[in-house]
Amino acid sequence: MANVETEGLKVKASAGAAEGQAAENIANPKASEYEEPKEKIQVSAEKKAEIQERILKQISAELQLPAGKVKTTMELLDEGNTIPFIARYRKEMTGELDENQLRDIEERLQYLRNLEDRKIEVVRLIDEQGKLTDELRSSIERAVKLQEIEDLYRPYRQKRKTRASVAKERGLEPLAAWIWKQPRQGSLEEEASRYINADKQVGSAAEAIQGAMDILAENIADDAKIRAWVRRYTQDNGIIRTEAKDAKAESVYEMYYSYQEPVKRLPPHRILAINRGEREEILKVGLDVQPDKIHDFMVRQIVRGDSVVRDVLRTIVEDAYKRLLAPSVEREVRGEMTEAGEEQAIKIFAENLRNLLLQAPIKGHVVLGVDPAYRTGCKLAVIDDTGKMLEIAVTYPTPPNNKVAEAKAKFKQLISTYSVELIVIGNGTASRETEQFVAELIGEIKERKLKYLIVSEAGASVYSASKLAQTEFPELDVAERSAISIARRLQDPLAELVKIEPKAIGVGQYQHDVSQKRLDENLKAVVESAVNHVGVDLNTASPSLLSYVSGVNATLAKNIVKYREENGKFSSRQELSKVPRLGAKSFEQCVGFMRIAGGRNPLDNTPIHPESYDVVDRLFKELRIELAQLGSQQLLALLQTLEPEELAPKLGVGVPTMRDILDSLQRPGRDPRDEVPAPIFRTDVLQLEDLVPGMELTGTVRNVIDFGAFVDIGIKNDGLVHISQLKNGFVKHPMDVVSVGDIVQVWVLNVDQKKGRVGLTMKKPQ
Incomplete structure (x- = not known):
């Protein structure tokens, strides 16, 4: 057998599971005894090439992707390109690998490189003990998981005192042999x-x-x-x-x-x-x-x-x-x-999180945000259609104060003064009592069509107490800032939610029980993906939003905003190159995701990268049209007749890039979130007592987890659609059927008045 032959007694200077560790939390996978390399080990060029080839073959086999595509992606990543940039602007090079495939390659590349570093370190440590054999070296080099390497290294690892180590000190190894x-x-x-x-x-x-x-x-x-x-x-x-x-x-x-x-x-x-x-x-x-x-x-x-x-x-x-x-x-x-x-x-x-961030923005409305509470009252914030705060107030319509008449007067005054069209209520403490109050108020106001919506206020308190909120609204208290955040979540969910630590947004399961480092890495990638998918307005984006743009870090984001404040609005994308510390590489990575409405060049309001502007120039010359016609119905009709496969060779560009250019020219200034269904607005409140089995309702999916989906149907607690009730037939996972933000038809299955729980089904009753 391996490693327990006679020679094994001479080379095993350390124990297996160190005694006393049974008391550790055995559910913790991070409790590691691994020795980390103290310094980077120098490897020859030939060895590096061998390792690179081995990693390439393994990733290609694991992900079932052509080796050429994987190799190109590895090279692009090593050159400092970001995933969003590669996915959008290097499609010809990667064979149109999508963002998920690119992230899979990046993740495996990092793991396998760490694995190779560990192999080299373990070989060195065993060799220094004079116990490295050709067979052992070969076993270590063939390992494809970190666990395999640590199993092989375990007998040689120095560890604390054990019964075996005491026996060795007493000279009993020959007897064991x-x-x-x-x-x-x-x-x-x-x-x-x-x-x-x-x-x-x-x-x-x-x-x-x-x-x-x-x-x-x-x-x-x-x-x-x-x-x-x-x-x-x-x-x-x-x-x-x-x-x-x-x-x-x-x-x-x-x-x-x-x-x-x-x-x-x-x-x-x-x-x-x-x-x-x-x-x-x-x-x-x-x-x-x-x-x-x-x-x-x-x-x-x-x-x-x-x-x-x-x-x-x-x-x-x-x-x-x-x-x-x-x-x-x-x-x-x-x-x-x-x-x-x-x-x-x-x-x-x-x-x-991605589905939540990409919810449809509700544009062009003055909004009244309400952060409900009992003793301290409901904080109110009126914001205009650009998100600018117009007025802050506080009312006390809920217990124990119950100043309902006074609260109605204040609400009506704000609604009339600012022509408020939508009221947004946070779903925290006293939210349903506040909802009842608002529903009654809407019934009394006949001269204008008012609607309300309850939104998740998860993370609003985190934002309100942050340095960012203090900088934005230094004169306001925490609760008043929270009301502004609640209102803005309706107008532009992405722009507002990026100000909050992703794990505080609350759309998962057991997010506080997982590796926080791993969670943060994944959620940051999701936010980065969403931001770059939508693009950002260079002249209005906050530092928080800009910091998630490809190639832009927190420092560069602040520098962009500072430059904007000192020099006025950006008139062209090219002006970005003047921002301090924003070098050529960062410019290349970020500029395609920046938007400038009404700038000198209409292409600056499209996802077309400036490196492709000359392609557009040649296209327009061939079509004999002017750039000023961008967005016209005449140009739209003409573009829809073009075939990218025919145009690409003529204009010296790849077919995927040509396809993207034509798509962008047809919809300049497009926000992809506009295609997402708008949230459900309400004018009247629904009580738990109103529900009876079989009742049909329209709801919004608020959270999807392993065993089902929680749906907001307008009562205090979201109803649960168990995985078995999502549709007729087998469902492998709820995410195969629903996503956060989906508008769904549901029927009441059962109501637990005592626990305040509602069971729902999406299977239409016979």
């Missing part, structure tokens, strides 16, 4: 008696034997082949069991008070729920697996024929598994389960 040879003759007790040594604290043959057994148990637990097999077996056959620490205590984890499920069938959201219950010390969690087959496998790997130490070796195997290997593998398996759960939670959050 004697046992490992599995002699057919001789006496173990007689052999062990030679190691009795008062100076080394070995007082008897039994003590010597126990020490040798500890050394061998640790070596067996460290063996890469055995660990890999036991890990796989545990993943395939393990059972997660949970029970309550206090069965009488009420909690949201009651379904897990006496629960079990096979490891391989446990869905991601239940993994994270169980982990949270364990972390909050409400649940006790264990991973059970029948040890008999594991023992049999390990014995077959180790025990050879009949020997005088056969029974001793069997005892060592049992000890190696029970004391060292089982706790360690349980941590690893639970860690891998947690990582899978986290990946799913992050994926769901990212998809929901």
